[in-house]
Each structure stands twice: as structure tokens, then as C-alpha cells.
Amino acid sequence: MKITLGTFFLLSALFLSSCSNAQNTITHEDLNIVIGEWSGTLTYVDYRSNKPFTMPSDLIVENGGKKNQLFLFISYPNEPKANSREKIKINKSGSQLNKKDVTSKQIMSNGNVHITIEYSGKDNGENATIRSVYIMGNNQFIIRKEVKFENSEEWLVRNEYKYSRKS
Numbered sequence: 001m002k003i004t005l006g007t008f009f010l011l012s013a014l015f016l017s018s019c020s021n022a023q024n025t026i027t028h029e030d031l032n033i034v035i036g037e038w039s040g041t042l043t044y045v046d047y048r049s050n051k052p053f054t055m056p057s058d059l060i061v062e063n064g065g066k067k068n069q070l071f072l073f074i075s076y077p078n079e080p081k082a083n084s085r086e087k088i089k090i091n092k093s094g095s096q097l098n099k100k101d102v103t104s105k106q107i108m109s110n111g112n113v114h115i116t117i118e119y120s121g122k123d124n125g126e127n128a129t130i131r132s133v134y135i136m137g138n139n140q141f142i143i144r145k146e147v148k149f150e151n152s153e154e155w156l157v158r159n160e161y162k163y164s165r166k167s
Contacts, residue, residue, distance in 0.1 A: 040163035112137035
């Protein structure tokens with residue numbers, strides 16, 4: 001009986017451990033939901049004035065040639081010289097996004113996927129914890145960068161891309 005209970009508890013612990021890791025695992029299906037054309041805005045906090053500024057932005061999301069990556073072509077109708085290309089890539093195990101550990105993944109009640117990564121870095125020359133939030137759905141795509149400076153408890157939204165799918 002002791003061996004059976006011990007085995008049961010060991011298997012239960014392994015199962016619960018794998019379940020908690022699965023909640024922080026991203027699949028290519030999570031990413032593919034945002035392939036297509038999007039229109040929206042970029043809002044960012046200006047480093048000099050510390051005030052938010054919003055400008056129009058368009059986005060085209062394409063498969064990156066491998067099933068674990070996407071290419072993002074970001075354009076700014078009023079500032080075409082600022083246009084850029086980004087990549088979203090998950091590792092083979094799905095535990096990292098752009099080489100940063102996934103801290104949480106949630107499927108929201110509306111079906112959107114909410115992914116968060118956090119890492120140490122610098123913002124405006126200061127040590128900080130940086131949080132990237134991705135909210136991906138059929139009709140909504142948000143990418144938000146939040147910053148918490150070393151001696152602060154408050155999170156600052158540094159920038160947010162907020163898109164709706166083009167018809």
C-alpha cells in the first residue's frame with residue numbers, strides 16, 4: 001500500500017507540474033490567429049515630455065516561413081520613414097517568445113489569447129523589469145510594453161499597439 005500511495009503522489013505531482021507548464025506554453029496556432037491585415041494606433045509615452053502620443057498605424061502579419069514565427073510589417077501613414085519590420089518567434093518547446101520566458105498564457109472568455117513575458121532590462125537608461133503583453137484574437141491584436149523601474153512598485157505603459165482586423 002505504501003508503494004502504491006507513493007507512486008500515486010509522485011505521478012500526481014508530475015501531472016500537476018506538467019499542467020502548470022502547459023499554461024505557459026505557446027503554440028503556432030496561438031500565433032496564426034493574427035495573420036492578416038490590421039489597422040489601428042500606436043500610443044507611446046514620450047521620454048522628454050512624459051506625455052502620451054497617439055498616431056495611426058497599420059500592420060500586416062505574415063507567416064515567417066517556419067510554423068513557429070511571424071513577420072510583422074508595421075507602417076505609419078503619417079510617418080512612413082518610421083515603418084519597421086518585426087518578428088515574433090517561439091522556441092521549439094513553446095516556453096519562450098523572442099528568447100524571453102513566457103510568464104503566463106491565458107485563453108480569455110472571448111477566445112483571445114493573452115500572453116505575457118517579463119525580463120530584466122533598461123528603459124530610458126534605468127534598470128527595470130520589462131513586461132511585454134500580447135493579446136491576440138480574430139478581430140483584435142494588442143502589443144503592449146510595460147516598465148517597472150528598479151525602485152518602484154508601479155508599472156508604466158511605455159507603448160501600446162492596438163489593432164482591429166481590416167475588413
